[in-house]
Amino acid sequence: MRVSDAERDAVVRRLQDAYAEGRLDHDEFDMRTHLAMTSKTRDDLAAVTRDLEPVRGRAGSALELAEPTGEDRMLAAAAHAVAVPTLFVGPLVLMLVSGKRSEFIRRQAREAVNLQLTLLLVTIVTFGVGGALYAVTWILSAVAAVFALAGQGFRYPWILRLVK
Template sequence: MDDGGYAGVGLRVSDSEREPVLELLKEAYAEGRLEHDEFEMRMHLAMTAKTRADLAAVASDLGRPGLQALPGKAVEQAPDGEDRMWAALAHGSGVAPLIVPALVIMLLGGQRSAYVRRQAAEAVNFQLTLLLVTIVTFGLGGVLYAVTWIVAAIAAVFALGGQDFRYPWILRLIR
């Protein structure tokens, strides 16, 4: 899970972490994006928030491009065409039983986009699971490779559409 550089959204929040959220709420109220009752409720929730996740929920719909991350979770941009293409390539590499292409995409493309990293990691986990099954069954699991290209193709189509895809029944060793 990408947490925007904050270690643990369940960690307790400090007063200094509340300040940017309180300022954002005041600005939103001044701009007319919040009504008075909602402003007061959100201010109360921000002042009494115990965790970073609680605090992030108070202002999650008020973020602006200049405000990258409220404590808790970064606001992720929608994947663009290039991100979707790299994610689809990572999944599509599952057609051939090779981990390397998806791993390279995860390591290089993942620095550019959280979406690419997440989808490439899913593809790597899929490939690792298939490899482990093949090893544990002394090669008999290799029969799975004959049908996994269908699942990899479906995942690639999801990625091209900008949607997250999670393979069922795999080990998620890489996050």
């Protein structure tokens, strides 16, 4: 049976999680991503992730299989937007409260928390000079909020993923 773009995207997200966990090196991640994006059938697609163990706590989970609802998308967008005035506190509260019912909200709030913690560490290490990066993060937070409203995940580049 032929695969859809949504099925390919789900496999790429699983590969990204495996890469973030260190189960794939960069070259293998690139190769498998290419294979996933060019797969025509479900058998071809299944072969890309066959040797990977299920992602911790999420394999077969109804939370991951369900499309994010309008409320989920709004709360995920709020997690990115509320990070601008509250730093990591607002997204952390959303992650702990609303993340229990929706994996989408939890992932997006976790990204916002990790971005803010990374910026805080950079600012401390550079004795305040890194604080100039906060202006850039306002733009990134707005972009991430738009992605979340559309029901798509967003991963900030070049951040430390301290909160799992």
